[in-house]
Amino acid sequence: MKKNNLSDFGLIGLAVMGSNLARNVESRGFSVSVYNRSFDKTEHFLQEFKGNFKGFESLQKFVKSLNRPRKIMIMVAAGDPVDAVIQSLLPFLQKGDIIIDGGNSYYKDTQRREAALKEKGILFMGCGVSGGEEGALHGPSLMPGGSKEAWKAVKPILSKIAARDFSGGACVAHIGNDAAGHYVKMVHNGIEYAVMQFMAETYEILRTVYKLSSGDIAKIFQKYNKGKLQSFLFEIAVPVLTKKDDIDKKSPYLVYHILDKASQKGTGKWASLDALDRGVTISTITEAVFARFTSSEKDLRVSLSQMYASKKKIKAVSRKKFEKHLENALYAAMISSYAQGYHLISKTAKEEGWKIDMKEVSRIWEGGCIIRAELLHVLNQAYQKTKNRSQHLFALPSIAGIMKKNIQDLRFLVGNMSENGVSLPAFSSALYYYEYMTAAHMPANFIQGLRDYFGAHTYERDDKPGIYHTQWE
Ligand SMILES: NC(=O)c1ccc[n+]([C@@H]2O[C@H](COP(=O)([O-])OP(=O)(O)OC[C@H]3O[C@@H](n4cnc5c(N)ncnc54)[C@H](OP(=O)(O)O)[C@@H]3O)[C@@H](O)[C@H]2O)c1
Structure with a gap:
């Protein structure tokens, strides 16, 4: 938490999940900037929830309001909207800034986005978020994957907002590279x-x-x-x-x-x-x-x-x-x-x-x-x-x-x-x-015999190496 006028965390997408996550982050002592495509939702959010929030109609001003490296979480509908948000953010970001996609994105999209953003020097994390509305507000289970450098920067925040495990630890861990987090989710x-x-x-x-x-x-x-x-x-x-x-x-x-x-x-x-x-x-x-x-x-x-x-x-x-x-x-x-x-x-x-x-x-x-x-x-x-x-x-x-x-x-x-x-x-x-x-033997030997009969698909034996074909008739 830096002592300047800039926010610690940015959140884009103020539907159920995004607004609850923003409130969760703020309640742990971080300042949060929020942005939503339709500004009326941002206004509504700021009216309803008082706290260390700043809301913006301009995406550029939203980005400028964040401490560097900027940590921006996207909580919008999965699919094209995620690409649309990333594209609109790009002109305002600088190398080393971090985007976290917390939606239920398809993992192959996450791989594609991570690779494309890496080329531009932007660190991208695909983060599985589970727990629904209540979890987002009080403590979700978080499954972040992607850049380790980004993980180091966001770990203090994600560890504070996550739920607790049976020993009191945070329900968050760096799952693995690129789309590992979204895959696990x-x-x-x-x-x-x-x-x-x-x-x-x-x-x-x-x-x-x-x-x-x-x-x-x-x-x-x-x-x-x-x-x-x-x-x-x-x-x-x-x-x-x-x-x-x-x-x-x-x-x-x-x-x-x-x-x-x-x-x-x-x-x-x-x-x-x-x-x-x-x-x-x-x-x-x-x-x-x-x-x-x-x-x-x-x-x-x-x-x-x-x-x-x-x-x-x-x-x-x-x-x-x-x-x-x-x-x-x-x-x-x-x-x-x-x-x-x-x-x-x-x-x-x-x-x-x-x-x-x-x-x-x-x-x-x-x-x-x-x-x-x-x-x-x-x-x-x-x-x-x-x-x-x-x-x-x-x-x-x-x-x-x-x-x-x-x-x-x-x-x-x-x-x-x-x-x-x-x-x-x-x-x-x-x-x-x-x-x-748990079976040492399966009836797949019979299937292999049938396949070899009608299609000469060959088979292996269990007593000698090699590939075999039999004239069955
Ligand atoms: N709901 C759950 O329990 C739950 C649990 C875990 C994960 N998730 C995932 O979390 C993500 C957010 O879920 P949600 O239920 O809170 O919201 P949602 O209904 O999936 O999405 C609505 C949000 O997406 C924005 N949006 C849609 N198209 C956009 C575009 N082209 N450009 C910019 N913004 C766009 C909307 O902005 P406007 O207000 O301008 O329309 C709104 O903020 C989803 O990926 C969802 O699958 C949901």
Whole structure:
């Protein structure tokens, strides 16, 4: 904090995220200049929030109001608006100034922007921000990637505004070069899709097989939230499931009237497409994306449901016993989905030349972000004991212990509920991922034989090196 009339930090984009982040930075003792394309939002912001803020209608004056090296965070809609803002800033910036894109930008855009700005001597960081509106104001989880020099300059500010981890440290770390931060945020969102799909499948089992009301299901989430499944998403399940309906007073819960079509903004799809390109399995995340697509086919589903009678639901075990199976199955499935996301990050990091420490990623996800959970601390501690911080989660001894203890419950859940006609795309794929990843043998030998038969695609043998082709008939 320099003692002159210039601001410590600049923020462009005063929608929900930007205005809350600006307030967060200011509340930690920094002076903040703000700018928004439509000036009325800037005026409104300055009227509503009193403090060490300066607002500008002219971008040039905004830039001039900042201490050097200038630290400017952009919080605008992802895509072309980010390029538009960067282009309009360029004439006023000087070498060594820093731009931080805190939006949900596609990581390849971040790579392109970082390379182009480096040539001009401008330091660019792509920074994943998670925690929504509340997080932005009180402490988000921050995933900055890009120039190390820029990181050194912004670290004092980002460390103060970030959420706290389980040991009281700041939920922020330099993730890696160029787009590493935005990549990690994309996978974070993918895991978020998977966790929410597990929760939705849990809800559906309890609603249809055990015939529980939304209020009773909320009690189960509340109970789970006190144990190993403690997490922000389980915590908010309770108000979402118990909120009364203001419009239909006869309906006990609002959730009964919410249309069963889930939307998305695309980060889960990006993660899935990238995993397909890189040849890495993140089937649970992708199943969660597909489940949202299928949910959107409401009219077709309704008409087909009239042709296909639904299967009669049969309870296999008492509710009390089932709740225990379900808790353990959820735990194993969650770890499986994290293992998939972490493996994607580690493989990409290797290909892109980023050095990503998965212990640090787990630590900065302990607080502030949407997937914050007790489990993240377990993952953090599991990596603590190894020097190889990009190892597959299943290879860590403490995680292997947890998986072995809980996997039978996941097998039971998938088998039993499939018989009951409940769709479990996320639970099933989490189980199959585990089964295949921990299997010394897969039936891919048969696939190779078939491919060689119809297309002379050749195969390798398990007893001798070389490439083989067989005349099968
Ligand atoms: N909402 C969340 O919970 C959340 C969480 C994490 C990350 N994010 C990410 O954070 C970023 C900001 O999110 P948000 O929800 O606060 O805002 P948003 O609705 O995504 O974007 C609105 C902001 O972008 C500005 N903008 C749009 N087009 C522009 C252009 N061509 N040039 C200059 N400015 C332009 C708008 O300015 P005007 O007022 O002039 O239109 C406004 O300030 C997004 O990338 C979002 O994905 C959001």
